[in-house]
Amino acid sequence: MLAGARAASISQSELENHDVIKERVLHGLLFASACVAVLGLVLIFAFVAVRGVPIFAKAGVVQMLSSTDWSPMDGRFGILSFIVGSFAVTVGALLLGAPLAVGAAIFLSEIASPRVRSIVKPAVELLAGIPSVVYGFFGVIVVVPQVRALLGGSGFGLVSGCIVLAVMIVPTIAAISEDAISSVPRGFREGSAAMGATQWQTIKNVVLPAARTGIVDAVVLGMGRAVGETMAVLMVLGNAPVIPRGPSDPASTLTSIIILDMPYASGDHQTALFGIGLVLLLLSMSFVAAIRILSRSRKAR
Amino acid sequence: MSKRLANNIAISVLWVAAASTVFVLAWLLAYVVVKGLPALSWSFVTQWPTGVTASGGIFPTIVATVYVTAVGFVLVIPVAIGAAVYLAEYAASGRFVNVIRFAADSLASVPSIVFGLFGLAFFVYALGFKFSMLSGGLALSLMMLPLVMRTTEEAIRAVPQGYRLGSYGLGGSKWQTVRRVVLPAAAPRIATGIILAMGRAAGETAVVMFTAGMAINAPIFLTDPGRTMTSHLYVLAMEGISVKNAFGTALLLVGMILSFNLFARWMAGRRG
Amino acid sequence: MNGDTFKINVEHLDFHYGDFFALEDISVGIRQYATTAFIGPSGCGKSTFLRCLNRMNDLIPETKVEGKITLDGNDIYAPDVDTASLRRRVGMIFQAPNPFPMSIYDNVAYGPRIHGTTNKAQLDEIVEKSLTRAALWKEVSGKLNTSGLALSGGQQQRLCIARVIAVDPEVLLMDEPCSAIDPTSIQKIEDLMDELKSKYTIVIVTHNMQQAARVSDWTAFFLAEHADRPAKLIEYDKTDTMFTNPSDKRTEDYITGRFG
Numbered sequence: 001m002l003a004g005a006r007a008a009s010i011s012q013s014e015l016e017n018h019d020v021i022k023e024r025v026l027h028g029l030l031f032a033s034a035c036v037a038v039l040g041l042v043l044i045f046a047f048v049a050v051r052g053v054p055i056f057a058k059a060g061v062v063q064m065l066s067s068t069d070w071s072p073m074d075g076r077f078g079i080l081s082f083i084v085g086s087f088a089v090t091v092g093a094l095l096l097g098a099p100l101a102v103g104a105a106i107f108l109s110e111i112a113s114p115r116v117r118s119i120v121k122p123a124v125e126l127l128a129g130i131p132s133v134v135y136g137f138f139g140v141i142v143v144v145p146q147v148r149a150l151l152g153g154s155g156f157g158l159v160s161g162c163i164v165l166a167v168m169i170v171p172t173i174a175a176i177s178e179d180a181i182s183s184v185p186r187g188f189r190e191g192s193a194a195m196g197a198t199q200w201q202t203i204k205n206v207v208l209p210a211a212r213t214g215i216v217d218a219v220v221l222g223m224g225r226a227v228g229e230t231m232a233v234l235m236v237l238g239n240a241p242v243i244p245r246g247p248s249d250p251a252s253t254l255t256s257i258i259i260l261d262m263p264y265a266s267g268d269h270q271t272a273l274f275g276i277g278l279v280l281l282l283l284s285m286s287f288v289a290a291i292r293i294l295s296r297s298r299k300a301r
Numbered sequence: 302m303s304k305r306l307a308n309n310i311a312i313s314v315l316w317v318a319a320a321s322t323v324f325v326l327a328w329l330l331a332y333v334v335v336k337g338l339p340a341l342s343w344s345f346v347t348q349w350p351t352g353v354t355a356s357g358g359i360f361p362t363i364v365a366t367v368y369v370t371a372v373g374f375v376l377v378i379p380v381a382i383g384a385a386v387y388l389a390e391y392a393a394s395g396r397f398v399n400v401i402r403f404a405a406d407s408l409a410s411v412p413s414i415v416f417g418l419f420g421l422a423f424f425v426y427a428l429g430f431k432f433s434m435l436s437g438g439l440a441l442s443l444m445m446l447p448l449v450m451r452t453t454e455e456a457i458r459a460v461p462q463g464y465r466l467g468s469y470g471l472g473g474s475k476w477q478t479v480r481r482v483v484l485p486a487a488a489p490r491i492a493t494g495i496i497l498a499m500g501r502a503a504g505e506t507a508v509v510m511f512t513a514g515m516a517i518n519a520p521i522f523l524t525d526p527g528r529t530m531t532s533h534l535y536v537l538a539m540e541g542i543s544v545k546n547a548f549g550t551a552l553l554l555v556g557m558i559l560s561f562n563l564f565a566r567w568m569a570g571r572r573g
Numbered sequence: 574m575n576g577d578t579f580k581i582n583v584e585h586l587d588f589h590y591g592d593f594f595a596l597e598d599i600s601v602g603i604r605q606y607a608t609t610a611f612i613g614p615s616g617c618g619k620s621t622f623l624r625c626l627n628r629m630n631d632l633i634p635e636t637k638v639e640g641k642i643t644l645d646g647n648d649i650y651a652p653d654v655d656t657a658s659l660r661r662r663v664g665m666i667f668q669a670p671n672p673f674p675m676s677i678y679d680n681v682a683y684g685p686r687i688h689g690t691t692n693k694a695q696l697d698e699i700v701e702k703s704l705t706r707a708a709l710w711k712e713v714s715g716k717l718n719t720s721g722l723a724l725s726g727g728q729q730q731r732l733c734i735a736r737v738i739a740v741d742p743e744v745l746l747m748d749e750p751c752s753a754i755d756p757t758s759i760q761k762i763e764d765l766m767d768e769l770k771s772k773y774t775i776v777i778v779t780h781n782m783q784q785a786a787r788v789s790d791w792t793a794f795f796l797a798e799h800a801d802r803p804a805k806l807i808e809y810d811k812t813d814t815m816f817t818n819p820s821d822k823r824t825e826d827y828i829t830g831r832f833g
Contacts, residue, residue, distance in 0.1 A: 019474060023474060023475060023476055026476050030383045030384070030386050030391055031387055032383075033381075033382075033384040033386075033387060034388060034392070034401050035401070036380050036384060036446065037401055037404045037405045037408055037447065038400060040404070040408060040443045041404045043423060044416070044419045044443075047422040047427070048415060048419055048422065050422075051418075051422050100318050100321060101322065102318075103314065103317075103319065103322075104315075104318050106318075107315040107316060107318060107319035108319060110315075112319070113634055114634050114635075120319070124322070124323075124326065126562050126563070126566075127329075127330070129497075129500050129501065129504065129558055129559070129561075129562045130329075130504070130555055130558065130559075131503075131504030131506065131531055132504070132506065133504075133506045134504075134534070134555055135329075136538065137547060137551050138329050138333070140538050141332075141538075141544070142329075142332065170326070171326065187667060187671030188671060188673055188674075189632065190629065190665070190667060190671065191667065191671040191672075191733065192673070192683070193629065194627065194629065194660055194664055194667075194737065195661065195664060195684040195687070195736065195737060195740045196660045196661025196662075196664075196684070196688065196740060196742075197660075197684075197687045198305065198307070198308035198687075199308055199312065200307060200312060201304070201308070201657075203311070204311075205683065205687065209674070209675070210673075210674050224410055228410075228411075228412025228413065229412075230412070230413060230414045230506070230507045231506045231507060231531075235535070235538060235539060255412060255414045258414050258417075258418065259414065259507060262421075273418075274422070277414065277415050277418040281411060281415050284407075284410045284411055284412055285410070287410055288407050288410050291406075292406075304687075304689075305657070
């Protein structure tokens with residue numbers, strides 16, 4: 001009897017032990033999964049940096065960032081024209097795309113009937129998923145010839161790049177801004193309307209200020225997408241490693257030069273391309289930081 | 302009166318903004334559909350590209366796209382779900398959780414070309430996987446990770462607390478509760494997030510170009526290289542060869558990704 | 574009570590929300606410089622009816638109004654009516670206090686500003702006067718630049734009243750203004766209504782019988798006798814008469830608490 005009871009109690013405790021071990025192992029596995037994101041980020045930094053940093057040491061950070069002379073075969077690695085190119089294309093795309101996107105978002109949230117909204121909103125969100133290479137293809141086939149007809153030249157250049165990129169970031173900015181605008185409490189609108197404000201006065205004075213941080217987030221996100229975008233820009237920009245003098249001149253960006261040169265680059269040339277990748281990585285990280293600071297200041301408010 | 306005028310002008314401007322947004326996007330879509338449809342045929346999807354102009358079909362690129370996306374999908378699921386379960390159910394909020402979140406947010410914002418560079422340096426060169434479906438799938442899974450992690454965590458957090466208490470009340474362990482109660486309840490939303498991420502992976506170009514390679518090849522083993530539909534479209538468009546096939550490829554690609562996204566929406570809608 | 578001048582006159586009003594028939598054949602005259610209370614069980618459409626009086630329902634899609642509402646004899650649903658100008662004359666206080674996410678000062682100055690007042694001294698004067706009338710000045714005069722959202726619920730509601738007073742409307746519609754705030758503030762708001770009556774025409778929706786009896790001169794009782802049938806105006810009379818000697822059995826049942 002006694003022995004039997006003991007045996008039972010032993011197996012009971014073994015069972016519990018087994019469960020505890022199982023829980024511990026699982027906990028460890030889950031923890032390890034969570035660490036993959038951190039590990040991935042660290043590895044990305046490490047491998048891009050290890051392969052890219054030597055060029056900064058060799059050619060000089062200041063020299064690289066301030067020179068436009070990109071002649072990798074002759075050992076000259078000025079990347080200023082790519083930085084200017086990325087900057088110009090991003091700013092141009094934002095100037096074209098952001099007002100359009102935010103305007104469309106306001107329209108959808110404040111003016112459109114529920115039926116129109118229920119069709120257009122998901123359609124815009126779906127279009128945010130179209131691959132960038134398709135936007136680039138559309139640019140080559142449709143936008144470039146139009147620009148060529150209007151401005152002369154080859155049509156491949158800054159203007160085409162900005163237009164294609166603008167079209168591409170509009171769905172993203174519009175969808176996120178619309179979320180921000182439509183989450184403004186209805187009471188704000190009613191309170192304003194009840195004092196005799198016109199619809200536009202209500203939008204301008206109450207709704208937009210209340211949704212401001214959300215809209216800024218959306219634009220910053222669109223900006224991050226624009227800076228990091230490769231294919232769409234590459235396909236229509238003309239890809240000359242010079243600072244564009246006019247709106248229809250060809251240009252290159254930090255992203256496009258990597259794709260263009262990588263297939264045949266070797267030695268210092270390849271190292272320089274990784275160096276450019278590092279610059280891009282730091283840029284994108286600073287956008288994350290910017291969004292974090294923005295959202296933190298919003299919480300503090 | 303001027304107040305009314307300002308109102309009418311502003312509303313017209315907003316109307317024009319919305320209309321042109323819809324018009325441009327509809328134009329793009331219609332253009333791809335109208336120009337792409339004539340290129341589509343049974344032989345287009347079943348035959349190999351032929352000659353220097355890459356006429357013929359795009360069969361191997363379809364295989365490569367499906368293959369590399371599937372590898373990314375298989376790799377990302379356990380890690381992303383594990384990480385999300387950890388964040389939502391196990392981790393006490395603290396500095397380490399903040400670190401994980403920061404890393405995930407940062408990963409989400411890394412430009413795809415940088416994932417490509419990293420894949421090239423790490424998987425292709427350092428680990429010696431060469432240009433292969435494995436390298437491509439690994440790079441894509443890292444790219445999908447933050448997206449799937451976030452949607453999964455949100456899905457898990459949306460499961461009512463009562464479900465968990467019910468399971469604990471019956472003597473369920475933490476893991477039993479997660480596996481038998483929480484994850485099944487969150488499954489439709491988790492699936493939605495995964496499908497969306499797959500849509501993104503299938504449409505990715507820069508990452509796979511540098512990791513899966515550009516060789517026209519119908520991959521069979523994980524170690525085989527292959528050119529995806531996106532890379533193929535890029536080549537066709539940039540070399541200006543076989544514009545008809547470029548449209549066909551673009552249409553197939555857009556159709557594939559839109560159906561992914563529509564399916565995800567349908568899943569999400571069904572839950573409500 | 575200032576005679577029997579009707580400020581607002583409603584004739585045979587029907588109201589639909591999409592397919593739902595909400596109000597049927599409502600006719601009622603709202604007297605100037607008096608307080609009229611709308612009472613009735615929840616869901617009987619009294620708030621909906623109130624929101625017809627300044628066309629607030631226009632903001633909700635797929636609503637339909639039939640019949641006629643006049644303000645000083647002019648049809649407010651006529652095609653050329655500017656809803657913004659109408660709402661400037663017929664202001665509204667909502668059930669949940671809804672100050673804008675801006676400073677107390679800017680909340681009160683919002684109305685005058687959108688109607689074209691930019692002079693700082695003038696705005697200062699309007700803000701002080703309005704906050705004083707809303708019995709809030711003493712509490713907030715030292716912190717006009719803090720956010721309106723930082724105030725307590727009762728203070729927020731008085732801020733909303735000050736905000737409406739600042740645009741100097743003729744009619745004040747109050748949609749259960751005391752349902753979400755503390756008893757002390759309710760007292761203050763009821764006192765305020767008593768004062769404001771001399772200058773404004775007030776319509777209040779309330780589910781609190783005592784409050785209706787305390788603050789109003791006239792009372793209208795709404796009731797939807799079945800859940801899927803539209804609500805009707807059952808009885809409309811002087812508040813004293815209504816609460817002491819209602820003429821309709823259903824009113825009596827409701828007031829004595831049988832409907833809850």
